[in-house]
Amino acid sequence: MDSIIPLAYILIFPGFLFLAVYGLYLQWVDRKLCAVMQNRMGPPWVQPYADFIKLLAKEVIVPDASTNKTMFRVLPFFAMAAVITALVSIPVWGPAAMYSFQGDLVVAIYLLTIPTVTFFLAGWSSASPYSTVGSMRVLTQLFAYEVPLMLALIGPAILAGSWNMSEISAFFSANPRFIPAQLLGFLAALIALQGKLERMPFDIPHAKNEIVGGQFTEYSGRLYGFFLLAVDMELVVGAALVNAVFLGGTLGLSGWAGTGMFLAKTLFITFLLALLKVLMARIRIEQMVNFCWKYLAPVAMAQVAFDIFLKYKLG
Secondary structure: OOOHHHHHHHHOOOOHHHHHHHHHHHHHHHHHHHHHHOOOOOOOOOHHHHHHHHHHHOOOOOOOOOOOHHHHHHHHHHHHHHHHHHHOOOOOOOOOOOOOOOOHHHHHHHHHHHHHHHHHHHHHHHOOHHHHHHHHHHHHHHHHHHHHHHHHHHHHHHHHOOOOHHHHHHHHHHOHHHOHHHHHHHHHHHHHHHHHOOOOOOOHHHOHHHHOOHHHOOOOHHHHHHHHHHHHHHHHHHHHHHHHHHOOOOOOOOHHHHHHHHHHHHHHHHHHHHHHHHHOOOOOHHHHHHHHHHHHHHHHHHHHHHHHHHHHHHO
């Protein structure tokens, strides 16, 4: 029994099954919100699930020119495993995460970098010119948004005096007056997360009118479906991370109330990401790099400096 419960956490809730179902649901929410903002109907709620099932039934074709066929096949599963592992240290149904330890914020950031690396390797191992260009854009974009994202998340950790996400959430739950003071960092994290998820205006690695499908051009069938599912799951975990660090997590609630608070806040963050996607047009890769290093990183650094000053005044 002692081994069954952790396995259920990983496979069912808040692990794979929950992430898959909720990730596909957030994909529909995102598409529906964008459609409403653009005065369109949008897809029915079953569309993401139907698309995923359809991809599972399609044939998987591995290019003969692939540099490493084994790597080509296993990369989607590495991406999903990293995203699932990152979630276990983020509060979902209560004030404390399933596995909470000092430094889990740093570990979660590291784990969420692994899917991006798998996207790069997927394109590189495909031996297609479109995939190669897409994979290089993935790596270039990683170097652009990763520093602003980390700086944005460091500020609340300094103010809370902890690198543990459960403790950071508990600090802001107990001191909600400090939440508005994190506005700059929250906005920087939100924009960096948009880049991490390769969403408009940062969907440069898979710009369909330029390089077909980018790093996923040669992927098909269930392997392509699992990569897309990993992206949807990463949206859930990214929104959960921003919620835990900036918005107080579940605000001290447990059980169904805590889960409801988690769902409400991740839906709110998804709405903000959809709004940003609708308002912006795609930019070029060098514009992405310049924006992140010239503007986004200084804004995140300003939040860190402000939090250090605030921590000094409080202590």
